[in-house]
Amino acid sequence: MTIAFKPNESFRPPFAYSNSDAGILRFPFPFPSDAYMYSVNLEPHVRGGPTEAFSAVFDVDEHYIAECRERDLVLGQDPKRCLVLPHMMSAQWDTVELIMESLAEDYPDLFSLERDGDRWTWTNRPLQIRDAFVFGEANSLPCPPFEYITRQAQGDFTLQDQRGGDLFMDGGMVTTQADWSLAFDLGMSFHEWHGPVPLAHEAGVFDRALQYLLRLQYGKPVRRLNWTLTVNPRLDTSPENYPNWGPDKTTVTPANVGEKLHVRVELQTLFRLPRSNAILFGIRAYLASFAELVRVPKWGRRLHRVLRDLPPELVAYKGLTRYHTTAVDYLAGFDDGAATTFGIAPESGLQEG
Amino acid sequence: MTMQAGLNPTPLKLRVRAIETLAPRLKRLSLASADGTALPPPPPGSHLTLTLPIDGGRTRSYSVVSPTHERDAYSLIVRHADRSRGGSAYIHHHLAVGDLIDSAVPTSQFSLHSLARKHLLIGGGIGLTPLLSFLHALQIRGRALELHQICRADEADAFRGLLEPFAGPDIHLHTGRAGLDLQAILSRQPLGAHLYVCGPEPLMTAVEAAATSVGWPASAQHQESFGASGGAPFIVRLARSGRDVAVGEDESLLEALEAAGANPPALCRGGACGECVTVVIDGEPDHRDHFLSVDEKASGRLVMPCVSRAKTALLTLDL
Numbered sequence: 197m198t199i200a201f202k203p204n205e206s207f208r209p210p211f212a213y214s215n216s217d218a219g220i221l222r223f224p225f226p227f228p229s230d231a232y233m234y235s236v237n238l239e240p241h242v243r244g245g246p247t248e249a250f251s252a253v254f255d256v257d258e259h260y261i262a263e264c265r266e267r268d269l270v271l272g273q274d275p276k277r278c279l280v281l282p283h284m285m286s287a288q289w290d291t292v293e294l295i296m297e298s299l300a301e302d303y304p305d306l307f308s309l310e311r312d313g314d315r316w317t318w319t320n321r322p323l324q325i326r327d328a329f330v331f332g333e334a335n336s337l338p339c340p341p342f343e344y345i346t347r348q349a350q351g352d353f354t355l356q357d358q359r360g361g362d363l364f365m366d367g368g369m370v371t372t373q374a375d376w377s378l379a380f381d382l383g384m385s386f387h388e389w390h391g392p393v394p395l396a397h398e399a400g401v402f403d404r405a406l407q408y409l410l411r412l413q414y415g416k417p418v419r420r421l422n423w424t425l426t427v428n429p430r431l432d433t434s435p436e437n438y439p440n441w442g443p444d445k446t447t448v449t450p451a452n453v454g455e456k457l458h459v460r461v462e463l464q465t466l467f468r469l470p471r472s473n474a475i476l477f478g479i480r481a482y483l484a485s486f487a488e489l490v491r492v493p494k495w496g497r498r499l500h501r502v503l504r505d506l507p508p509e510l511v512a513y514k515g516l517t518r519y520h521t522t523a524v525d526y527l528a529g530f531d532d533g534a535a536t537t538f539g540i541a542p543e544s545g546l547q548e549g
Numbered sequence: 550m551t552m553q554a555g556l557n558p559t560p561l562k563l564r565v566r567a568i569e570t571l572a573p574r575l576k577r578l579s580l581a582s583a584d585g586t587a588l589p590p591p592p593p594g595s596h597l598t599l600t601l602p603i604d605g606g607r608t609r610s611y612s613v614v615s616p617t618h619e620r621d622a623y624s625l626i627v628r629h630a631d632r633s634r635g636g637s638a639y640i641h642h643h644l645a646v647g648d649l650i651d652s653a654v655p656t657s658q659f660s661l662h663s664l665a666r667k668h669l670l671i672g673g674g675i676g677l678t679p680l681l682s683f684l685h686a687l688q689i690r691g692r693a694l695e696l697h698q699i700c701r702a703d704e705a706d707a708f709r710g711l712l713e714p715f716a717g718p719d720i721h722l723h724t725g726r727a728g729l730d731l732q733a734i735l736s737r738q739p740l741g742a743h744l745y746v747c748g749p750e751p752l753m754t755a756v757e758a759a760a761t762s763v764g765w766p767a768s769a770q771h772q773e774s775f776g777a778s779g780g781a782p783f784i785v786r787l788a789r790s791g792r793d794v795a796v797g798e799d800e801s802l803l804e805a806l807e808a809a810g811a812n813p814p815a816l817c818r819g820g821a822c823g824e825c826v827t828v829v830i831d832g833e834p835d836h837r838d839h840f841l842s843v844d845e846k847a848s849g850r851l852v853m854p855c856v857s858r859a860k861t862a863l864l865t866l867d868l
Binding site: 285311359415473 | 589
């Protein structure tokens with residue numbers, strides 16, 4: 197597999213970001229039908245799915261190099277975006293093992309791992325990294341093990357410890373988040389960190405999801421999709437940096453909405469880890485502009501219907517209120533009313549952009 | 550080398566690399582992957598579910614005793630059960646070096662508490678097996694621990710040999726329960742200690758009673774049973790088809806259902822995970838699981854077929 201990386205992309209002003217035609221078609225479009233509501237939409241995380249984004253344990257795409265550089269920029273400004281509590285050291289090594297082995301297996305031309313007992317050598321060709329270290333000895337790596345490997349992966353990661361029939365967010369690398377803070381949530385229980393979500397508590401979604409996750413089996417990871425909208429191709433929409441991106445919401449106009457508004461999809465994966473019995477939660481964010489997505493006719497129609505009919509509570513919770521009408525008006529121009537097929541996969545190729 | 554740490558949709562194919570007799574009724578097995586690749590790391594406290602060629606193919610679970618970082622082979626210790634349901638008898642009398650066995654990926658329902666100040670481990674007989682994998686993990690993490698293991702006098706040498714790699718002032722081997730003052734051991738533990746017990750039901754009941762009597766909170770107590778241990782035969786009626794299935798004294802309710810072609814979902818097969826929970830329509834269950842709450846057990850409306858049985862001659866299930 198050859199990936200044409202775009203190392204000069206920028207996720208902060210001046211923005212420089214786009215998806216290739218293949219990049220649009222592999223997008224994990226989040227709506228299998230024309231209406232959206234919260235559900236326990238978990239499924240086994242197996243290789244293969246409705247688009248190419250589901251083909252690997254940890255998906256690597258054309259934005260890989262640029263996203264790793266963006267992570268480095270965020271950490272340089274705010275080192276507390278990576279926090280792991282002391283009792284999670286074995287979970288740190290579990291994460292190193294899982295991500296290195298998975299990347300080496302899925303992308304042998306990009307990554308390789310040589311193991312001689314506990315002496316490991318890791319090669320990351322896109323980032324030009326080659327390090328020999330002793331598995332289990334934290335000071336044999338240039339930085340703590342969890343930070344080391346998550347600096348080389350796209351998307352955010354959190355570590356959940358399991359104790360007394362609950363899950364606790366006891367670590368994470370969070371630089372590309374949709375308006376939540378690891379430093380605020382660190383140490384919280386499952387219901388505590390989900391506290392702000394509307395409607396879903398009453399529906400029992402979190403009670404059922406917790407019971408399911410407490411029984412998550414090693415070797416049988418699961419995944420789900422979540423979504424929101426983001427103004428500009430910005431990955432770091434954190435509470436810490438709200439002054440930088442909050443005002444962007446006022447800049448959406450009928451003339452620029454197609455290029456400015458992006459659907460942000462999170463391909464969320466959950467893995468039981470072997471040594472620690474903790475859960476690794478991967479939150480892999482994908483961005484595509486409205487103008488890119490409407491080139492898939494089915495997605496243009498569906499995005500219009502979902503946003504038009506979104507419950508007001510969700511419009512508010514996802515922070516869409518200010519530009520919701522502008523977005524729906526734009527998308528109406530790509531919805532001819534035709535029926536759509538169930539599922540995420542496109543029905544046809546791309547329309548000209 | 551192909552690694553499968555991330556996704557293991559397919560079962561493992563294992564080859565028997567070595568069989569070692571530790572005592573007349575104890576054998577240690579070493580199981581490598583059939584194609585020589587690295588195996589998924591076995592979690593501490595995990596068990597391996599093997600498909601053995603008895604009765605046309607039955608699954609049996611055994612604790613993995615080797616450390617998580619050993620990925621060339623899994624090590625198991627199997628006791629020839631006094632009333633074997635076929636699995637341990639097959640392993641002791643028929644299994645040979647070179648044989649191939651299908652296995653699920655090792656999974657754990659019995660895990661170490663990450664914030665425990667100290668880990669108190671109490672094992673009875675073959676209940677030592679998950680505790681051995683805990684000892685490996687605790688040694689690597691440098692955590693405070695204390696182990697009390699009970700064994701039969703004629704097997705003391707074998708158990709001493711198993712504990713030899715961990716020998717020290719905190720590792721204690723007792724021949725029989727008489728010399729073990731549970732109240733004293735449990736009373737002298739520091740605040741923040743966690744208790745792990747694995748052994749026969751009477752030992753687990755005694756430890757739980759002693760711990761509760763000296764003020765241990767339930768949240769600091771962890772138990773793992775051997776799973777089904779047989780009992781009086783009974784009949785299970787499948788309400789949806791009206792069929793009756795006999796459950797023999799040496800097989801579990803789950804095994805009888807599977808043999809009859811009714812395959813309820815099942816995972817841990819040890820009464821812990823909750824996967825096989827089944828609705829009871831009539832009859833009284835004999836609960837032996839660690840999953841249902843006290844209230845749920847008292848209601849008699851649910852049963853875990855992997856370990857639980859019936860107090861009545863007939864048990865009618867919503868299957």
